[in-house]
Amino acid sequence: MDWNKILLFSILVMVHVPIVSIGQEKLAMQWENVPEEIVQGRLEPQGTASFQRFPQELQKEVREPVWQLSRNSAGLYIDFESDASDIIVEYDVEDQFSFPHMPATGVSGLDLYAMDENSGWQWVRGIYSFKDTISYRYNGIKPAIKGSLRTFRLYLPLYNTVRSLRIGVAENSIFKPIKTKEQNPIVVYGTSIVQGACASRPGLAWTSILGRYIDKPVVNLGFSGNGKLEPEVIDFILRASPSIIVLDCMPNFRDSQKAEESIIKSIERIRAANDTVPILLIEHAGYSDGFVQNERLEIYENLNKATQRAFTYLKSQGINFLHLVKKEDINLGKESFVDGTHPNDHGMVGYAMAISKALTEKEILD
Amino acid sequence: MDWNKILLFSILVMVHVPIVSIGQEKLAMQWENVPEEIVQGRLEPQGTASFQRFPQELQKEVREPVWQLSRNSAGLYIDFESDASDIIVEYDVEDQFSFPHMPATGVSGLDLYAMDENSGWQWVRGIYSFKDTISYRYNGIKPAIKGSLRTFRLYLPLYNTVRSLRIGVAENSIFKPIKTKEQNPIVVYGTSIVQGACASRPGLAWTSILGRYIDKPVVNLGFSGNGKLEPEVIDFILRASPSIIVLDCMPNFRDSQKAEESIIKSIERIRAANDTVPILLIEHAGYSDGFVQNERLEIYENLNKATQRAFTYLKSQGINFLHLVKKEDINLGKESFVDGTHPNDHGMVGYAMAISKALTEKEILD
Structure with missing residues (x-):
């Protein structure tokens, strides 16, 4: 071309x-x-x-914004x-x-x-x-x-x-x-946090840390402000035969009803194309200001309830190989954010450790 | 005036x-x-x-550089x-x-x-x-x-x-x-790291984290590139009747002989003025590039040997209430630095936890 x-x-x-x-x-x-x-x-x-x-x-x-961010x-x-x-x-x-x-x-x-x-x-x-x-x-x-x-x-x-x-x-x-290893990648679809905000250097984005921890190729599909579980992105992920799909899009939702519907639609879309690829659904990891400024506390608590409802529904429909990582599993603290929204390097390390632990404990890694 | x-x-x-x-x-x-x-x-x-x-x-x-940095x-x-x-x-x-x-x-x-x-x-x-x-x-x-x-x-x-x-x-x-509490402060004399490089926000400089952890006033006398154990700074610290003096200046030394002499002179100077104020002497916390790039590994290893020699000598001279925090106690890792030299937020949290632990375990806090 x-x-x-x-x-x-x-x-x-x-x-x-x-x-x-x-x-x-x-x-x-x-x-x-x-x-x-x-x-x-x-x-x-x-x-x-x-x-x-x-x-x-x-x-x-x-x-257009997804395309522009994909150029990063x-x-x-x-x-x-x-x-x-x-x-x-x-x-x-x-x-x-x-x-x-x-x-x-x-x-x-x-x-x-x-x-x-x-x-x-x-x-x-x-x-x-x-x-x-x-x-x-x-x-x-x-x-x-x-x-x-x-x-x-x-x-x-x-x-x-x-x-x-x-x-x-x-x-x-x-x-x-060294040429790309012929290994099906773990694909992480997410928001600005997945894209790497606010790591102090590229090796500290949590997907990069995870790739080193577990020694597997991890593909970063984080799009700042635009990780919205869109079908065209899901379809693109599917055609690559990923080994694991990680969905970490909650921070780009506000309406919990819409979040619940989008999770269900996305996972049904994945399962329609692929019966067995493990899916890791990640809750909103929270904001560090939630304690003093209640407005944003409610947003992520409602989004996480929606995530849990979607998870329970999908399980009840017989969807297998679907796993939930809860906010408490990620367990970010008061010192883990730079601006309340985006993890700093301390939060990034915590995030990577939590996802690595989830992949190991749930026996998802081959 | x-x-x-x-x-x-x-x-x-x-x-x-x-x-x-x-x-x-x-x-x-x-x-x-x-x-x-x-x-x-x-x-x-x-x-x-x-x-x-x-x-x-x-x-x-x-x-002059110390003065200019003191204006930060x-x-x-x-x-x-x-x-x-x-x-x-x-x-x-x-x-x-x-x-x-x-x-x-x-x-x-x-x-x-x-x-x-x-x-x-x-x-x-x-x-x-x-x-x-x-x-x-x-x-x-x-x-x-x-x-x-x-x-x-x-x-x-x-x-x-x-x-x-x-x-x-x-x-x-x-x-x-709220007016300053009438409480003798913990004074930390150090380098760019103490001054806060490279925390993503002021509350994450390790001295700030420490102050919140132990609920005591901590005074930051970190001077980027200029934490050199100078007598005029020691004298200024002494006249404030500090409750604890923390010396964390090794990253601004290169010559280990000079470092050893400066540590001994500084601590003798403190003891000449104050018999009992606890002194916490901190080793160089290392560089994250030490493994692959040997030159800087040798620098901090030599500085830490010098620190240990000074510590042993001072103890042998009957100096009491003197405590050593070793590199292994601070225990920074590969993900703890932004540029190899300066801790990121992950390193800052680790630093604060180590110093807080040392103060508690050595029963230095009143």
């Missing part, structure tokens, strides 16, 4: 061995091609622009192997760098992790610069074992649209992109 | 009953005087500008009683609203908590607007018991200098500032 070629041109420019200054030193770098198909966290890489979440053809199916790179990541001690990533984005309640490192930043054989994913520190072209410089990385390759995971921005991106490694280093 | 009068003039302007628009409604507000002496978290309110941490006379004693309102708060359902705070600041790794709500924002008799401090949600004059609007607050007053705590910005501030309550509401 034409749009794909145009993107390819802007994304994958290779520049060989320029000299980059790191502190006082000059370092010779080679810039690496990022093959389009290795960007992970997308249900259909074919036909989807490299750093976006929906294939182009979905633009005519979904509401939330939950997308690149896995690669390298023996480089120095890695630089440079990229351009479309939108504002930060929000008042979410820093640039979360809205528009990157996050690099390195796999250690004994201790799992370890975080790698990058020196960032937010300018017209954003850069992250990762220096002094020790190899896994002398001379061997280390596996890296690079998370892309949560709330920005990436126009182009290139990865540079120290000259004469090896850079080997 | 002249400078004091000038500040008084700019800070405490009263404007009566203007009309403020909240959403679609117009709300009549009365703007309340904030008496200078009720700003808490300062060791010597007398002679200290309302929203700063050091008295004016200290400017000639301390290094980190750890300062205002306690008041009110029956207002709507509270507005408007204020002006001197510096940039946000950092790339810390949002405006943390660098320059406010945080309001309300006391509930049964459940302790509860968070209150404010709608913020970051413009030339920053405003936070807290609406729909229910009273403690019908008609009675509720106690509030308003935390001021962590990394900005407040020029002027006014508090508005709904017309005909009661607003009663």
Whole structure:
């Protein structure tokens, strides 16, 4: 498709061995091609622009705000192997760098992790610069074992649209992109919270934490203000043969009657297409202001009663492999939110632990 | 003093009953005087500008960067009683609203908590607007018991200098500032981490969390990049008769020999003036990149060995009431930092819990 070629041109420019200054030193770098198909966290890489979440053809199916948010790179990541001690990533984005309640490192930043054989994913520190072209410089990385390759995971921005991106490694280093594993993903459909507000960096969105905890591919379909259990999104999820579907849309509902109907319709729609895919239905995790400001307390309490009614009804209709995660299971506290609505990093860790625990205890993970 | 009068003039302007628009409604507000002496978290309110941490006379004693940072309102708060359902705070600041790794709500924002008799401090949600004059609007607050007053705590910005501030309550509401309790404070002398980097809001700096956990006044003497165990700061702390002195300066040292000497000199200086004030010496809590990037691992490991040597030496010299909090006690993890150096909210909660536990277990709290 034409749009794909145009993107390819802007994304994958290779520049060989320029000299980059790191502190006082000059370092010779080679810039690496990022093959389009290795960007992970997308249900259909074919036909989807490299750093976006929906294939182009979905633009005519979904509401405009959902489409625009699907262009944010939330939950997308690149896995690669390298023996480089120095890695630089440079990229351009479309939108504002930060929000008042979410820093640039979360809205528009990157996050690099390195796999250690004994201790799992370890975080790698990058020196960032937010300018017209954003850069992250990762220096002094020790190899896994002398001379061997280390596996890296690079998370892309949560709330920005990436126009182009290139990865540079120290000259004469090896850079080997790792292709998407042939594994049916866990798909999480949700709101701004799922999209990652307000993690301080992309690796701390709860879906990203969960993916590392359980070592499975997790696809982030969070749409800020627009996680509304819409049939066209459900249909898109279904055609990807997900291993588990997680529905976490309650914070984008206000009317509990409508919420109940939407849950029932969505789950019936899933079951009409797929008899056995496990469904995890998540209650509203609450607001931290509920205690003093009652108005919002009532909203989420009513939504959770609606969720429980829908769950009970669906169970009574013989729907199997359907599981409920309750507000008390997520158990966010007074220190878990930044603005009362959106979890901070403390809340994100709590969220990921709760969902991981639910998947394990309910024996949903294969 | 002249400078004091000038500040008084700019800070405490009263404007009566203007009309403020909240959403679609117009709300009549009365703007309340904030008496200078009720700003808490300062060791010597007398002679200290309302929203700063050091008295004016200290400017000639301390290094210029320490003085400038002391003008940031980190750890300062205002306690008041009110029956207002709507509270507005408007204020002006001197510096940039946000950092790339810390949002405006943390660098320059406010945080309001309300006391509930049964459940302790509860968070209150404010709608913020970051413009030339920053405003936070807290609406729909229910009273403690019908008609009675509720106690509030308003935390001021962590990394900005407040020029002027006014508090508005709904017309005909009661607003009663609460004066500083006559209680010797716990004083924490530290680095950017103590100052609050990178909490997403002021109430989540670990010293603020600690103050709520243990219900004692905690004074924040964190100075970003400048927590260097300097004698003039130690002397200032000593003249306030603190109940406990917490030294958490290791992240601003690199040379472990110098760190060891500075710890010994500082604690000897404290003991020369005060035989019995408990001292809590805190190790470097580590960097989350230490595993993959060895350079910084060595720095904090060496600093912690130096801390342990200093601690052992001081104990051998008969110094009593001296306690060590080890890195393992703070126990920050891979998800506890934003940039490898500064705890995020998850790290801040962990920090506060560790210090609270240490104070309790070591029976230091009176």
